Amino acid sequence: MEKTVARIALFAALIAALGLVPQIVLPFAGGVPITAQTLGVMLAGLMLGPWRGAGAVLVFMAVVAMGAPLLAGGRGGLGVFAGPTVGFFVGWPVAAAVIGLVNRAMRHQAPLLGGIAASMLGGIVVLYIFGIIGLAMITQMDLVAATVAVLIFIPGDILKAVIAAFIAREVRRARPDLVD
Amino acid sequence: MIALASASANRRGARIMRAIPAGLKLAGLALIGAGLLFVENAFALGGVFALCLVLAWAVGAAPLLRALLPPAFMLALAFVAHLVLGDWQVGLVMILRIGALLLLASVVSASTGVSEMLAVMDRVLAPLRWVGVATRPVGVACMLTLRFAPMLGARWQALGEAWRARSPRRAQWRLVTPFVISTLDDADRAADALAARGAFARDD
Numbered sequence: 220m221e222k223t224v225a226r227i228a229l230f231a232a233l234i235a236a237l238g239l240v241p242q243i244v245l246p247f248a249g250g251v252p253i254t255a256q257t258l259g260v261m262l263a264g265l266m267l268g269p270w271r272g273a274g275a276v277l278v279f280m281a282v283v284a285m286g287a288p289l290l291a292g293g294r295g296g297l298g299v300f301a302g303p304t305v306g307f308f309v310g311w312p313v314a315a316a317v318i319g320l321v322n323r324a325m326r327h328q329a330p331l332l333g334g335i336a337a338s339m340l341g342g343i344v345v346l347y348i349f350g351i352i353g354l355a356m357i358t359q360m361d362l363v364a365a366t367v368a369v370l371i372f373i374p375g376d377i378l379k380a381v382i383a384a385f386i387a388r389e390v391r392r393a394r395p396d397l398v399d
Numbered sequence: 400m401i402a403l404a405s406a407s408a409n410r411r412g413a414r415i416m417r418a419i420p421a422g423l424k425l426a427g428l429a430l431i432g433a434g435l436l437f438v439e440n441a442f443a444l445g446g447v448f449a450l451c452l453v454l455a456w457a458v459g460a461a462p463l464l465r466a467l468l469p470p471a472f473m474l475a476l477a478f479v480a481h482l483v484l485g486d487w488q489v490g491l492v493m494i495l496r497i498g499a500l501l502l503l504a505s506v507v508s509a510s511t512g513v514s515e516m517l518a519v520m521d522r523v524l525a526p527l528r529w530v531g532v533a534t535r536p537v538g539v540a541c542m543l544t545l546r547f548a549p550m551l552g553a554r555w556q557a558l559g560e561a562w563r564a565r566s567p568r569r570a571q572w573r574l575v576t577p578f579v580i581s582t583l584d585d586a587d588r589a590a591d592a593l594a595a596r597g598a599f600a601r602d603d
Contacts, residue, residue, distance in 0.1 A: 220536070221598055225590035228540045229582055232547030239552065242476040262579075278540045286508040286515035287545060294466055296508025297428065301475070301500040358477030359493045364484075389576040394583065 223271060230267055230275035231282065234259030235289035252292035257346070257376060260311050261338040261383035264318030266390065266397065272315040280308065306353015310346045317341035322387075328393070334384030342383075343376050412457025416510035421519050424507045435496050441488065444495035451502035463505050470501055476549060517541060535599055543589065547582075554582055 236254040259279075264272040279289070288295035299308055318341035325333030347369060355365040391397060416424075438444055455463050474494050481490025517538055524534040558578055562570040593599075 221593040222587060224536045224540050224598075225543060225586040225593065226583070228543030229547055231540070231544040232551055233579075233582070235544065235548040236551040236555070250457075274540075278537075278544055281486040281520065281537075282513075282544050285513045285520070285541070287513060288466070291547065293523060294468075294469070297425075297504035298467065298470070298501045298508065299504075301432065301497060301504050304470070310595035320594040322552050357493075357497055358474065358480075359489055360477055360480055364480060386575055386579060390583070391581050393576065393580050397583070 226267060227271055227275045227278055230259065230263040230272070231279035233262065234276065234279045235282070235287075238289055238291040255379070256291050257342055258379045258383055260315050260346075261318055261342045261380060262386060264315040265322050265334055265337065265342060265383055265387035267319070268323060269316040270320030272319045273312040276293040276312040277327055280311065301357075303354055303357045304350070305357060307346060308351025309353065310319045313349065314341040317345045330388050334387050335380055336337035338380035338383045339377065342380055343373065347373075410457065410459045412454070413459050413510060416454075416506065417459050419510075421511045421515035422522065424511060428503060428507050432500050435500060438496070439492060441473060441491050441495065444492060444499065448495045448499040448502075451499045451506070455502045458506055458510055462501075467501055469506060471498070474498060474575055513545070533599060536545050539593070539598060547586070547589075550585070551582060554578065554585070 234256050237259040241283070260276055263275040267275055283289050283295045283299060284297055286296045290299060299305065318337045321337035321340050322333055325336060350369060351362060351365045354360065354368065355362050356363070360368070435444070435447065438447070476495055478487075478490040478494050481487055481493070520541075521534070521538055524537060528534050555574070555578055557583070558574045559570060562574060
């Protein structure tokens with residue numbers, strides 16, 4: 220129990236720490252920042268498994284909602300839930316759960332490819348569905364316009380999925396007892 | 400320690416906002432947020448937006464407004480999109496409503512400490528406790544996260560310094576795996592310390 224709680228907190232903190240990696244803000248994409256934080260979400264799903272991974276993301280979200288400025292760019296507080304990126308934020312725990320589930324199913328056949336596929340399916344396909352719907356709802360754009368606005372982030376997220384899978388494989392080699 | 404987003408303490412407006420109980424502020428925010436969704440009149444929304452601006456100014460606006468720049472930029476862009484596509488009034492209503500909500504939420508966050516928020520969360524989770532679900536781990540996990548976050552930064556720096564002491568080359572990606580593994584070990588040690596102190600033993 221204590222171990223689970225500590226690891227969940229660790230990955231929540233890891234998502235926070237990745238927000239300190241300098242971010243790139245693309246003005247023409249509506250100011251949605253490219254951050255390393257999605258990498259943390261992917262790692263949580265890959266290494267903690269679906270439920271504890273989602274738990275880590277939820278803990279991170281709770282701490283941000285309570286006002287800790289841990290979101291990339293020093294943002295935090297309840298305003299996040301009223302902002303245009305709320306869909307991505309809300310989609311994070313679901314993405315972590317999907318990543319964990321897919322990875323659990325594929326890891327034994329192909330550790331690296333399975334990790335990449337899981338990260339892409341959860342961290343891109345599932346997450347962007349949430350993000351696009353959120354963006355469309357908040358700004359009252361239609362879904363097509365919202366989709367076009369976020370397409371610019373896909374290449375960076377593919378890169379993050381590959382990096383996450385590599386890190387997860389390396390860490391699992393060093394700590395084979397890390398059950399998910 | 401992490402510098403928490405906070406209003407400037409010496410302003411009168413900030414002191415008043417701080418004095419209001421956290422639960423009341425959060426409930427008010429939720430109610431106003433839900434209510435704003437039903438207001439379609441641009442003048443009424445403009446009035447609410449102006450009120451929120453005044454409130455933000457009263458609690459010490461500068462750091463608040465800076466944090467709101469990225470979403471504000473995004474809203475402006477969406478407004479332009481509405482302008483081009485035809486119905487600028489839809490855009491105006493959208494920008495006023497979301498803008499007011501963003502300001503209000505930021506004011507509540509800036510005037511409420513994390514410990515107060517944790518207390519509110521504990522009360523919100525109380526019904527789970529009545530049906531026998533342990534809620535203490537949730538609070539512990541949140542506090543641990545706040546403690547771990549700066550610790551991770553320190554760990555990364557220490558690894559970087561150790562690398563530079565050994566090698567003239569740049570570390571680049573080589574430190575990532577040792578970083579994750581060592582922090583996992585740190586978390587396990589923290590778990591042992593928690594267990595030794597009976598962290599969840601006296602769950603009430």
